[in-house]
Amino acid sequence: MLEMILTIVLTLALILVVLLCTNKRNQSLPPSPRALPIIGHIHLVGKKLPHEYLFQLAKQHGGLMYLQLGRIKTLVASTPAAAEEVLKTHDREFASRPANSAAKYFGYEATDLVWAPYGDHWxxxxxxxxxxxxxxxxxxxxxxxxxxxxxxxxxxxxEACSQRRPVDLTSRFFQFAFNTMSRMVLNKSISDASGSESEKLKEFLNNLNEASKVGNGLQIGDLIPCLSWADPKVFRIKWLQTQLVNYLGEQLQEHKKTRESHHEVKDFMDVLIAGGVLDDTRIKALTSDMLAAGTDAIAVTMDWALAELMRNPELMQEVKQELEEIVGSNGTVEEEHIPKLEFLQAIVKETLRLHPPAPLLAPHESVESCNIWGYNIPAGTGLLVNAYALGRDESTWSEANKFNPKRFLETKSDVQVTGQNFELIPFGSGRRMCPALNMGLTMVHYALATMLHTFEWSLPDGKDEVNMKAYFGIVLIREEPLMLVPRLAKSCP
Known part of the structure; x- marks a missing residue:
């Protein structure tokens, strides 16, 4: 009997010690939802649209929230103040990237610009x-x-206009963005390639698009290493990356042979070869970054912008009127017009606010411990910045869920997307901010202005609205392609 009483007392004492230690530990970390044993909060981010669910959780637990994703300690910043704290005040501490499946496969063992850890190489x-x-x-x-x-x-x-047929603009936007980036990076384009080269480029683009879909979020092995063998997506990711690497390897050898005979510098790959300081793996890694990131971000921004304008015909007419005044009814849009197209720029900003290409910015990781708002954040803690939540923060944005580009001509005229205004950071901020901001915005503004000035757009027969449901991948794309019927703005043959 005495033995049983002692066992019960010791058990209760042990439970009390564990609870006290757990409480003490939790007091040093930001607020957190209730976790499950072993998996922690994995079930909360394994949603169809995790950025939306995390946004709702932040309303309950605050702008700086702690999650335990299997073995990974993670902070989630969901308000402008929290984002500024982690990306500006503690920029250096959170300047690294986690070592996960994306870094291993798509980041060429973390040797590329996107996934390289913070340090001299990066x-x-x-x-x-x-x-x-x-x-x-x-x-x-x-x-x-x-x-x-x-x-x-x-x-x-x-040609489609003359036939009065719907066009899949989503795929056209992706091909336009890819072709443009591919000309700059490899001096090749689907639009004028022929034969086997054209097919290889199309296959490369298809593999990039699939990689964007299957490579979303963390894989099972990142969260629970002992289950890495059970993740079927990793096998597909490996296969896709092998195809991408093989094609870029072919291009690298072709560029080297061309340079041996002509010594010309025509594209980014030529620049990297001529530099003579990067090995083949790093050259392929950097060119892959340019092609993937440039294609995805540009294409999805154009797609969301035109989809929103189709839902808001009065805004469509206003931007077309601006183009008429600045470009002229018979004129051609030039990049020199962009600074004068203020309403068009506001439309792009509003699109990036509501539909940031990467709603959860590329993950960061702390290189050393730090204290944020009284919370002790250990080294090796992951960081997710919810750009989607920042753009819909109701304390910052009036009618936060409404597509209203005029706000950027009125109350929010001083807000830019350059990483300094933390209520709108679709390209990140600080050391790991996207360096291609200027190029990407130039392409989006120019292409969108041309499409709006040249054509009138209408929905296909039998369709009365645009489906705005989203699919979460590496970038946020719409579930359905944008099918529209073009008509020349002046007259259609």
Whole structure:
């Protein structure tokens, strides 16, 4: 009997100690939803649209929230104040990336710009990209490339116009963005390639698109390592990455042979080869970054913007009127017009606010411990910044769920997307901010302005609205392709 009493007392004492230690530990971390044994909060982010669910959780637990995703400690920043704290005040502490499946496969063992851990290698890669690809001079130099690809797209749409048939604009936007980036990176394009080269480029684009879908979020093995063998998506990711690597390897060898005979620098891959400081793996990694990130972000922004305008015909007419005044009814949109197209720029900002290409920005990881708002955050803690939540924060944005670009001409005229206004950071902020911001916005503004100025758009017969449901991948795309019927703005042959 005494033995049983002692056992019960010791058990209760142990439980009390565990509870006290757990409570003490939890007091040093930000608020957290109730977790499940072993998996922690994995079930909360395994939703169809995790950014939306995390946004709702943040309303209960605050702008800085703690999650335990299997073995991974994670902070989620969901308000402008929280985002500013982690990406500005503690920018250096959170400047690294986690070592996960995306870094291993799509990041070429974390040797690329996107997934490389914070350090000298990453700084070297960023310097190369900034000086050789993203500077204003280089962006301007590729203006003829953007104009050529847009003219080819317009020619294709004019043919559809004459036939009065619906066009899958989602796929056209992806191909336009890919062709433009591919010309700049590889000096190749689906639009003028022929034979086997055209098929290889199309296959490469299809693999990029599939990778964007299957590579969303963390894989099972990232969260619970002992179950990595059970994740079927990893096998598909490996296969896709092998196809992408093989094609870029072919292009690299072709570029090297061409340079041996001509010594010309025509594209970004030539620049990297001529530099002589990066090995083949890192050259393929950087060119892959340019092609994937550039294609996805540009295409989905154009797609969401035109979808929103189809739902708001009065805004469509206003932007077309602006184009009429600035460009002229018989004029052609040029990139020089963009600074004068203030309402068009406001439409793009509003699109990025409601539909950021990556609603959960690329994950960060802390390189050392820090204290945020009295909470002790240990080194090795992951960070997710919910750009979707920042753009719909009701304390910051009036009528936060309404598509209202005029706010950027009135009450929010000083808000930019350059990473300094934390209520709107679709491209991130701080050290790991997207370096291609200028190039991406130039392409989106130019392409969208041309599409709106050249054509009138209508829904196919029998369709009375645009489906705005989203699919969560590496970027946020709409569930259904945007099918619209084009008609020349002046007259249709």
């Amino acid at each position: 700084r070297h890669l960023r310097k190369i990209c900034t000086l050789e690809f993203f500077i204003t001079k280089r962006v301007q130099m590729f203006q003829p490339v953007r104009k050529l690809e847009m003219s080819m797209l317009i020619t294709e749409l004019v």
